[in-house]
Structure formats: structure tokens, C-alpha cells
Amino acid sequence: MRRRLIASIWLAALLWPAVSRGQEDEGDDLEFGATVEVEAPPTEPVRRSVPAEDLRQVAGARGDALRAVEILPGVARSTSYEGGAPVLRGAGQHESVVFLDGVPVPLLYHFGSATSFFPSRLLDRVELSPSNFSVRYGRLVGGIIEARTKPPASDRLHALLELSLIDSAALVETPLGRDASMAVGVRRSNLDFFFSQLVPADAYSVVAAPVYYDYQAIGTLRVARDHRLRLMAYGSRDSLKLLFSKPVLDDPGLRGDIEGVLAFHRANVMLESTPAGPWSQRVSLTAGTLTREQVVGPLRQKLESVQLLGRVEEKLTLGSAADLVFGIDTDVELADGTYHGPRPPGPEGDTSMGEGLALSENISIHDDGFEIVQPGAFVELTLRPDRRVTLVPGLRLDWYGHLRHGSIDPRLSARVALTESTTLKGGVGLFTQPPIWYYAVPELGNPDIDPYHALHTSLGVEQKLAAGVTLGVEGYYKYIYDDVVAAPGSPYFVNAGSGRIFGSELSLELRPSPSTFVYAAYSLSRSERRGPTGQWRLFDHDQTHVASATASQRLGAGWSVGGRFRFVSGDPTTPVTGAVYDARVGEYRPSHGAQNSQRRPAFHQLDVRVEKEWKISPLSLAVYLELLNAYNAKNQEGTRYSYDYSKSEGVSGLPLLPNLGIRGEL
Amino acid sequence: MRKLIVFAALGLVGCDDPLAYPQDIDRLRVLGARARVAGDASRASPAPGEAVSLEWLVVDPEPAPALGWFFEACPSQARSRGAPECSGPVFAEQGAPAPSTALPQFDFTAVDAERILVRGLVCRDAAVTSLSDACGGEHERVLFELGVGGDNANPTLADAQLTIGGQPWPAPADLAEPGCAADDLPSDSDAKLSVQLVLAASDRDPIQDPKGLAPPFEPLFVSQFSTLGHFARPLSVIEGASEQFDLTVSWRAPADAAGQRARFYFVVRDGRGGVDWSARTLCLAP
Known part of the structure; x- marks a missing residue:
């Protein structure tokens, strides 16, 4: 009953601004395309946008535009251990989110490091705002990546079939009459088909491989001259089952089999209205389910939730000198779940993460009604007092129902064209984020915990050096306050932390010809946190230097080549200085030195891609080979210890990994 | 939570080749601690005011090494993660006056607390007078946390x-x-x-x-x-x-x-x- 009431209120709130002001009309031949979208003002001082077509060519990204954002400045290297979520300008991985057409998605990469959840062929652009993003987005103190879909092809039937060692995908796009078109896509991993052949029988205990799939269905229909209706369904499922050929019992807490499922399914309806007058509108409603299930021997967790996500954006053009955008952005999640396991660690900076599972006490929770209701509203004014000057003040209001707390975040950004080739840009604003939801569950965390905040500032210059050559330089400073940190006893999470992040970024983009794409980026940064003790320390993923150089070249005759090189400072680590034997569980507990006072060796990797395409109208066939980690660098991704921590050795990441694929297109 | 399973999976792959085998006794090792409540040796959790003997199993490739040791007990309480810590002052401590081949045994009276944390240092061939001693030779730092109250019983291998x-x-x-x-x-x-x-x-x-x-x-x-x-x-x-x-x-x-x-x-x-x-x-x- 309570849920029904909340849903009703939410729907009413969602739809109130959507009173149609457009008029039914006929006889317009307007093609569907990006031009009918309600565009956000391109005013974020650090928004970086690269066409998906260019990103698909990035070597090492396996044709995945979302994966290719790693080449942009401000994006540090994330590890698959933590879901692969991006580390943007020194923020935690849970503090940045990927949006698909304005809707946050719970998964970026399958298994944290494989392909992204959405095919690049259905994307128009991928935009990165590592900080100082628009008030259209909230509940985050990090940055955002927005993937923007493009309408399905409306000219003729298009089909694509791609097979590679890693996964297989199929995609069909077709017009449906004059006013409609649709696309259907599906992808599935291939690893499980040959995993057992690749792994020597005695080398590993794992005898079953991970499986993932995702699917998409998009239909667009022009319902009137100025109104486009889009229906989209998409989803993803990652499942993992590790069966051990012999028991792994070094850790008494880690025994038996390991299973996990992460799945989400979404249905979205979006109505875009762009009548001839000053008003335009976009209404988007998404409903979906999210399943997280995990079993590690006797430890288990299952969470099922229903999500309702709504966004209404209104744009009012106030002549040539101003635009007004306002709207609401609401997130409702109704969750049921059970949990039996150790108390969750803090969001970062928790040295106990490396300890054996048996050393933590288990708790049991059966919660059949956790509700998250987070309505938000925003208003943003774009002022153009002069041809060269754009000022964008904005205000965002959010309410966090499960925390009984709200926030008011003012933001301002500006762009000033100093010359035809030089643009100065900057921004300042407040950003607020609720803690990870389970930190507010009474048995797990602290029901009185509050959202935390960050002040973002940035200043930069864009310089067009020559035709097709653009240089960008930006500096930034962020301060996080009321940050959520783990406490040793009850309450287990408190708003007693803070953080400071500063750095500068350099980017160089060269497009000397339509067949050449070169992009180089360098980020210099420092990200620090401090807890109740007051001592500043490095953030877990502080990476001082992040440099990447990417190039792709079409050589003619269907040949194209590309390469990407990355050099990244190693993540900080906390030295283990000794160990104490815990006789209650029969395991050693490590003793640590100064937190994050050491670093892993620097990461460096070269990825290479070669593709040959044959065009036999109307078909095209391409064969490609990607060499991930082409010179087989032994990059240390972690450290493993002997049972008593007296010995240790580095754990290397992926070795040279060739990925051969074939792609056919109609 | 997703990261836990990925982390666990990655951590396990290749674990068939440990850096050292915990089942091999190739140095001085503490293998366990057994709490015996006075008057009810089967019980592992004392009530406040009850006397407790905490026996330590210390082994070595040599059959009977001479051991020095020191233990102290303090109240502790439930925590989120990480090693237990004292939540109050040390209320009992005990050491061996000289290295001995007898197994260490720490006797104390339980206080009124949620839990009791025992911390200790066991050294080969050296007397120990405090936890901050540096033995110089082989040694083990140990801890043991036992609940106060309750009726948790010790399992027994005597009849196995x-x-x-x-x-x-x-x-x-x-x-x-x-x-x-x-x-x-x-x-x-x-x-x-x-x-x-x-x-x-x-x-x-x-x-x-x-x-x-x-x-x-x-x-x-x-x-x-x-x-x-x-x-x-x-x-x-x-x-x-x-x-x-x-x-x-x-x-x-x-x-x-x-x-x-x-x-x-x-x-x-x-x-x-x-x-x-x-x-x-x-x-x-x-």
C-alpha cells in the first residue's frame, strides 16, 4: 500500500510539466535525427564529446565507444576489481555514473572490464564531464559519462553480425513505414565456449567461465509533426559460477562454490516535442528491475529491486540571448533483499579489505521493504549577453527520502571566446551525493547518515592551433566535505571525512584528414582523503600521471590500423609490516604501515588494432585483429601474500590477449 | 557488493600455488588457544567474575622448544571490520618468568564486558616482560577474542x-x-x-x-x-x-x-x- 502511494505520487510529480503544448500536424517530412532532441546547453566547462564513430576505432577498446572514454583526460585507470566504473578526476568509482539518454545505468562494463552494456552502433555520441557538470544531473559528487543514442536507421534495412573470441553480437535496424523505425540488438560472451580449452587442467581451480549477455530494442515513431515517441528496452546479465576442482580452504571464510548474478532489465518511453515556438520538451520514463545475487560459500546476498526513473526537461528559448531549461529528475527504487556476510567495507581507504573473510563477523539481514525515493528539480539559464560570452547559472534541488534530507546545489559555468581560436572556460558549483544506499540500513550502517558534498572549480582554455588541431588545457580543484567514512564501531558509517583533489589536464586532438584521428591526453593530479584522525592520505586510486596517445588511420583499400599507448602511475598501496595470529579463527591478521604510503609500479600498455574491410555492395565484410597488451607488459594489479604475510609477490594483470573477429554488415 | 565476488574470483585464480603452506610446521607457530572456564571446562564463554584458563598450542619442528611469553587481557566490543581493539584498560596480564618447555597458559578472571580481548607475544628461548618486547629470534604475536556470557561450548577431539x-x-x-x-x-x-x-x-x-x-x-x-x-x-x-x-x-x-x-x-x-x-x-x- 505504501509503495503504491509512493508510486502514484511519483508519477503525478513526473507528469505535471508534460502538458502538451504542441499541435497535431501533418505533412512534414522532417527526418528523425539528433536535431529534434532537446539539447542540453553545451556549457559545461569540461564537457568532452567525441563522436561514437571515432571512439569505435580506438585500439584496445574492442570497438566499444563507452570503453574508449579511457583515452580522455580526467579519466584515471579503474580496476576490474571494483566493477570497472570510471575514476573521474580523483573521485571514487561510486561517485560517478554513466547515463544513457539521461537515465543512470547500474553497469558500465560486463564483469567490470569486458565490453560495455550497450552497442556502440546505436550510440551517437559519448560525452564526458569529469566535474562541474550541469544541474540537469545530480546525486553525484564525481563526474558523469553520458551516452546518447541515435535513432534507428530510417533509410533502409541495416544488419550487422560480429563474431569475436570475446563475444558475438547481432544488430538489425530497419524503417517501419515512413514515420517509424526500429533497431534490435543482442550480444553474448563467447568465453565459456572455449574457456576450458584455454586453461590447463591443473593450472587453475576454476572450471566454469563467466557468461554475459545484453540486449536492446529501440523503436521510434513520429506521432505528430513535432512529436517523436521512442520506446526502448535494454538489459544486461552477468553471471559467474566458479566451481573448484578441489577445495580452496586457505581462508576458512572462503569455501565452497562462488556464484554471482548481476542483471538489469529496463523499459523506457520518451516523448520529444519540438514545436516551432519557443518551447521544447522531453519526457522520459523508465521502469526496470535490478537483481544482484552473490554466493561465496556460506556467505550470501540477494537483492531484487524495482526501479522507476523519470526525467522531464522543458526548454524555453528567450530570444537569441537566453535559454531557460528546467525540469524534474526522479529516482525511485523499491528493494527486497537478504544478506548474510561480513559488514560492508567503507567506500575506500579500508585496509581490512585484504583480510581473510573469516576474520570478519557475519551479520544476517532480511529486509523486505527498503525504499529509496529521490525527487530532484533543476533550473538552468543560459545567457549570451555577447556573441563571445556564455554564462550558465543553475540551481538544483534534491530530496533524499530514505535519508530525510535535502540539498540545494547552485552551479555556474562560463565560456568566453577571447578570439576566434581561443576560448576561456570555467565553472564553480556545489554537488551533493547520498551515501551508498546500504550504508543507511540500520543493521549494516547508520540510519542517521547524511548526504555529502563537494565544491567543484575548474578553469581552462581551448585553443584551435590549426585546421583540425585543437589543444585543451584545464586546471581544477575539488573539495569534499561531510564525506562518508567507515567507523570502527556503531554507528558503522559517519559523515566525518573530507577530501581534496587538484590537478591539470592537457589534451590534443588532431584530425588532419577525414581518415586520420589522433588524440593525446595527459592528466596530472593528486587526490587525498582524511578521516576523523585528521591526517591527509592519498585516495585509493590516486594516479599522479595518466597519459595516453591514440591514433587510427584508414590506409585505403579497406585497411585501417590503430594503436593506443597508456602510461599510468600505479595505485597507492598500504605496506604490510607484520602479522598477528588470530587464534579464534586460526588466521593471521596483517599489520599495516602508513596508509597508502607506497605505490604499485606504473602501468603501461600498448594496444594495436588492424582491420581489413571488403565492400561488396550492399554487403561489407571486415576481419579485425586486436592485440591487447601487445608487448605483454607484466603490470602489477595487486599483491598476494603467504598465509602469515611473511612472503609476498605481485599479481600481474592480463597478459597479451589477441582478439580476432569478423564482422558482416548489410 | 559486486566487487566482492569479482575480487574473490580474481584472488582465487592461481591460488593452487601458495607462497607457503600453512599446514607445514617449519618454524615456531601458534596453532590455537583454548579457553576453559573454571568448573566447566566444556564452556568457552565465561560469565563475568568467572575464572578462565587460556591454553595456547605452540609447536615447532623441535618437539619441545623453550618458550617465553606474555599475555594481557582487556575488554573489547563489536566492531565493523579489522582487528579487535581494547575498549577499556588492561585488567590482567601474565608472563613466564623464564623460558620454559611448558605450553603457555594465561589465567584471568572475566570482567563484565561484551567481549574480552587477549593479546600476547610468544618467543623462542627468550623471556618476555611486555608486548613491546623485541624477542630477537623466532616469535609470534597473537590475539584471541572470547565472548562474555552465553553458553558457547568447546568442541572436543577427545572422543573423535x-x-x-x-x-x-x-x-x-x-x-x-x-x-x-x-x-x-x-x-x-x-x-x-x-x-x-x-x-x-x-x-x-x-x-x-x-x-x-x-x-x-x-x-x-x-x-x-x-x-x-x-x-x-x-x-x-x-x-x-x-x-x-x-x-x-x-x-x-x-x-x-x-x-x-x-x-x-x-x-x-x-x-x-x-x-x-x-x-x-x-x-x-x-
């Missing part, structure tokens, strides 16, 4: 059936004997023998979990160690929902230890502070 190679395997009369004893079972060099341990259902205490997510009984963890040769794995588990109480693990005798005496230790834990242990020996045939 233990066989090796299908033969009953009795406890030795004198574990400290450096060479083979008359009552030691023999073993061929490089032989692979099956060791079976059968526990009793009564060794497990029931678990009260109103949520119904935990198994009905506490699990039992049996660690096995040997001073010579090699057990196939360091740990065996009887799950809380299992009705099977027998454990089997193979042990391979060394190829080059003829005439030596191998000592074996079995430590059973309930994961909540209840502990017991037992030792066996074999004589490796020339």
Missing part, C-alpha cells in the same frame, strides 16, 4: 575417531620424545596415507538466527598440521547444515626422513571461540 591408512591412530604417550617411540605407528617413506577424522554431532552448538539465513548449527573447522611430510590441504570444514561428520585428507610422507618422528596436530574450531586440539605421531620407516 582418528585413523590413518585405515588403522586407528591413538594419541602418543609422550609427544615431546624427539625420536620414534615404541607406540608410534610406522609409515613408509614417500607413502601417501589417508587420514580420517570423525567428529560427533554434539560438537556443534545450534545457531540462533531469527532471520533464518544462517545454518542451524555452527560450522566446525579442522586444521591439520605436520612437522614432516605434507597434508594435501590445510583445512577441512563440516558445514553447519551438513549431517556428515567425517573428514578425510591425504598426507604424503617425506622421501628423505627415515627414522624420524613426524608429529601431527589437529585443531578444531567453531569460529566463535570454541577450540580443541589433539596430537598424533608417526615413525618414518628407514
Whole structure:
């Protein structure tokens, strides 16, 4: 009953601004395309946008535009251990989110490091705002990546079939009459088909491989001259089952089999209205389910939730000198779940993460009604007092129902064209984020915990050096306050932390010809946190230097080549200085030195891609080979210890990994 | 939470080649601590005011090393993660006046606290007067946390059936004997023998979990160690929902230890502070 009431209120709130002001009309031949979208003002001082077509060519990204954002400045290297979520300008991985057409998605990469959840062929652009993003987005103190879909092809039937060692995908796009078109896509991993052949029988205990799939269905229909209706369904499922050929019992807490499922399914309806007058509108409603299930021997967790996500954006053009955008952005999640396991660690900076599972006490929770209701509203004014000057003040209001707390975040950004080739840009604003939801569950965390905040500032210059050559330089400073940190006893999470992040970024983009794409980026940064003790320390993923150089070249005759090189400072680590034997569980507990006072060796990797395409109208066939980690660098991704921590050795990441694929297109 | 499973999976791949084997006794080691409440030795959790003896199982490739040790006890409380810490002042401490071959035993009276944390230092051939001592030689830093109140019972290996190679395997009369004893079972060099341990259902205490997510009984963890040769794995588990109480693990005798005496230790834990242990020996045939 309570849920029904909340849903009703939410729907009413969602739809109130959507009173149609457009008029039914006929006889317009307007093609569907990006031009009918309600565009956000391109005013974020650090928004970086690269066409998906260019990103698909990035070597090492396996044709995945979302994966290719790693080449942009401000994006540090994330590890698959933590879901692969991006580390943007020194923020935690849970503090940045990927949006698909304005809707946050719970998964970026399958298994944290494989392909992204959405095919690049259905994307128009991928935009990165590592900080100082628009008030259209909230509940985050990090940055955002927005993937923007493009309408399905409306000219003729298009089909694509791609097979590679890693996964297989199929995609069909077709017009449906004059006013409609649709696309259907599906992808599935291939690893499980040959995993057992690749792994020597005695080398590993794992005898079953991970499986993932995702699917998409998009239909667009022009319902009137100025109104486009889009229906989209998409989803993803990652499942993992590790069966051990012999028991792994070094850790008494880690025994038996390991299973996990992460799945989400979404249905979205979006109505875009762009009548001839000053008003335009976009209404988007998404409903979906999210399943997280995990079993590690006797430890288990299952969470099922229903999500309702709504966004209404209104744009009012106030002549040539101003635009007004306002709207609401609401997130409702109704969750049921059970949990039996150790108390969750803090969001970062928790040295106990490396300890054996048996050393933590288990708790049991059966919660059949956790509700998250987070309505938000925003208003943003774009002022153009002069041809060269754009000022964008904005205000965002959010309410966090499960925390009984709200926030008011003012933001301002500006762009000033100093010359035809030089643009100065900057921004300042407040950003607020609720803690990870389970930190507010009474048995797990602290029901009185509050959202935390960050002040973002940035200043930069864009310089067009020559035709097709653009240089960008930006500096930034962020301060996080009321940050959520783990406490040793009850309450287990408190708003007693803070953080400071500063750095500068350099980017160089060269497009000397339509067949050449070169992009180089360098980020210099420092990200620090401090807890109740007051001592500043490095953030877990502080990476001082992040440099990447990417190039792709079409050589003619269907040949194209590309390469990407990355050099990244190693993540900080906390030295283990000794160990104490815990006789209650029969395991050693490590003793640590100064937190994050050491670093892993620097990461460096070269990825290479070669593709040959044959065009036999109307078909095209391409064969490609990607060499991930082409010179087989032994990059240390972690450290493993002997049972008593007296010995240790580095754990290397992926070795040279060739990925051969074939792609056919109609 | 997703990261936990990915982390666990990545961490496990390749773990068949550990940097050191915990089941091999190749240095001074503490293998367990057993709390015995005065007047009720079966109980592992004292009530406030009750006297407790905390016995420590310390082993070494040598049969009877001289040990110095020091222990202290303080109140502690539930925590989120990480090592337990004192939540109040130390209320008891005890050390050995001189190194001794006797196993350490720390006697104290339980205070009124949620839990009691015992911290200690055990050193070979050196007297210890505080936890901050630097022994210089081999040593182990240890801790043990026991609950106050409650009725958690120690599991027991005294009645357990233990066989090796299908033969009953009795406890030795004198574990400290450096060479083979008359009552030691023999073993061929490089032989692979099956060791079976059968526990009793009564060794497990029931678990009260109103949520119904935990198994009905506490699990039992049996660690096995040997001073010579090699057990196939360091740990065996009887799950809380299992009705099977027998454990089997193979042990391979060394190829080059003829005439030596191998000592074996079995430590059973309930994961909540209840502990017991037992030792066996074999004589490796020339």
C-alpha cells in the first residue's frame, strides 16, 4: 500500500510539466535525427564529446565507444576489481555514473572490464564531464559519462553480425513505414565456449567461465509533426559460477562454490516535442528491475529491486540571448533483499579489505521493504549577453527520502571566446551525493547518515592551433566535505571525512584528414582523503600521471590500423609490516604501515588494432585483429601474500590477449 | 557488493600455488588457544567474575622448544571490520618468568564486558616482560577474542575417531620424545596415507538466527598440521547444515626422513571461540 502511494505520487510529480503544448500536424517530412532532441546547453566547462564513430576505432577498446572514454583526460585507470566504473578526476568509482539518454545505468562494463552494456552502433555520441557538470544531473559528487543514442536507421534495412573470441553480437535496424523505425540488438560472451580449452587442467581451480549477455530494442515513431515517441528496452546479465576442482580452504571464510548474478532489465518511453515556438520538451520514463545475487560459500546476498526513473526537461528559448531549461529528475527504487556476510567495507581507504573473510563477523539481514525515493528539480539559464560570452547559472534541488534530507546545489559555468581560436572556460558549483544506499540500513550502517558534498572549480582554455588541431588545457580543484567514512564501531558509517583533489589536464586532438584521428591526453593530479584522525592520505586510486596517445588511420583499400599507448602511475598501496595470529579463527591478521604510503609500479600498455574491410555492395565484410597488451607488459594489479604475510609477490594483470573477429554488415 | 565476488574470483585464480603452506610446521607457530572456564571446562564463554584458563598450542619442528611469553587481557566490543581493539584498560596480564618447555597458559578472571580481548607475544628461548618486547629470534604475536556470557561450548577431539591408512591412530604417550617411540605407528617413506577424522554431532552448538539465513548449527573447522611430510590441504570444514561428520585428507610422507618422528596436530574450531586440539605421531620407516 505504501509503495503504491509512493508510486502514484511519483508519477503525478513526473507528469505535471508534460502538458502538451504542441499541435497535431501533418505533412512534414522532417527526418528523425539528433536535431529534434532537446539539447542540453553545451556549457559545461569540461564537457568532452567525441563522436561514437571515432571512439569505435580506438585500439584496445574492442570497438566499444563507452570503453574508449579511457583515452580522455580526467579519466584515471579503474580496476576490474571494483566493477570497472570510471575514476573521474580523483573521485571514487561510486561517485560517478554513466547515463544513457539521461537515465543512470547500474553497469558500465560486463564483469567490470569486458565490453560495455550497450552497442556502440546505436550510440551517437559519448560525452564526458569529469566535474562541474550541469544541474540537469545530480546525486553525484564525481563526474558523469553520458551516452546518447541515435535513432534507428530510417533509410533502409541495416544488419550487422560480429563474431569475436570475446563475444558475438547481432544488430538489425530497419524503417517501419515512413514515420517509424526500429533497431534490435543482442550480444553474448563467447568465453565459456572455449574457456576450458584455454586453461590447463591443473593450472587453475576454476572450471566454469563467466557468461554475459545484453540486449536492446529501440523503436521510434513520429506521432505528430513535432512529436517523436521512442520506446526502448535494454538489459544486461552477468553471471559467474566458479566451481573448484578441489577445495580452496586457505581462508576458512572462503569455501565452497562462488556464484554471482548481476542483471538489469529496463523499459523506457520518451516523448520529444519540438514545436516551432519557443518551447521544447522531453519526457522520459523508465521502469526496470535490478537483481544482484552473490554466493561465496556460506556467505550470501540477494537483492531484487524495482526501479522507476523519470526525467522531464522543458526548454524555453528567450530570444537569441537566453535559454531557460528546467525540469524534474526522479529516482525511485523499491528493494527486497537478504544478506548474510561480513559488514560492508567503507567506500575506500579500508585496509581490512585484504583480510581473510573469516576474520570478519557475519551479520544476517532480511529486509523486505527498503525504499529509496529521490525527487530532484533543476533550473538552468543560459545567457549570451555577447556573441563571445556564455554564462550558465543553475540551481538544483534534491530530496533524499530514505535519508530525510535535502540539498540545494547552485552551479555556474562560463565560456568566453577571447578570439576566434581561443576560448576561456570555467565553472564553480556545489554537488551533493547520498551515501551508498546500504550504508543507511540500520543493521549494516547508520540510519542517521547524511548526504555529502563537494565544491567543484575548474578553469581552462581551448585553443584551435590549426585546421583540425585543437589543444585543451584545464586546471581544477575539488573539495569534499561531510564525506562518508567507515567507523570502527556503531554507528558503522559517519559523515566525518573530507577530501581534496587538484590537478591539470592537457589534451590534443588532431584530425588532419577525414581518415586520420589522433588524440593525446595527459592528466596530472593528486587526490587525498582524511578521516576523523585528521591526517591527509592519498585516495585509493590516486594516479599522479595518466597519459595516453591514440591514433587510427584508414590506409585505403579497406585497411585501417590503430594503436593506443597508456602510461599510468600505479595505485597507492598500504605496506604490510607484520602479522598477528588470530587464534579464534586460526588466521593471521596483517599489520599495516602508513596508509597508502607506497605505490604499485606504473602501468603501461600498448594496444594495436588492424582491420581489413571488403565492400561488396550492399554487403561489407571486415576481419579485425586486436592485440591487447601487445608487448605483454607484466603490470602489477595487486599483491598476494603467504598465509602469515611473511612472503609476498605481485599479481600481474592480463597478459597479451589477441582478439580476432569478423564482422558482416548489410 | 559486486566487487566482492569479482575480487574473490580474481584472488582465487592461481591460488593452487601458495607462497607457503600453512599446514607445514617449519618454524615456531601458534596453532590455537583454548579457553576453559573454571568448573566447566566444556564452556568457552565465561560469565563475568568467572575464572578462565587460556591454553595456547605452540609447536615447532623441535618437539619441545623453550618458550617465553606474555599475555594481557582487556575488554573489547563489536566492531565493523579489522582487528579487535581494547575498549577499556588492561585488567590482567601474565608472563613466564623464564623460558620454559611448558605450553603457555594465561589465567584471568572475566570482567563484565561484551567481549574480552587477549593479546600476547610468544618467543623462542627468550623471556618476555611486555608486548613491546623485541624477542630477537623466532616469535609470534597473537590475539584471541572470547565472548562474555552465553553458553558457547568447546568442541572436543577427545572422543573423535582418528585413523590413518585405515588403522586407528591413538594419541602418543609422550609427544615431546624427539625420536620414534615404541607406540608410534610406522609409515613408509614417500607413502601417501589417508587420514580420517570423525567428529560427533554434539560438537556443534545450534545457531540462533531469527532471520533464518544462517545454518542451524555452527560450522566446525579442522586444521591439520605436520612437522614432516605434507597434508594435501590445510583445512577441512563440516558445514553447519551438513549431517556428515567425517573428514578425510591425504598426507604424503617425506622421501628423505627415515627414522624420524613426524608429529601431527589437529585443531578444531567453531569460529566463535570454541577450540580443541589433539596430537598424533608417526615413525618414518628407514
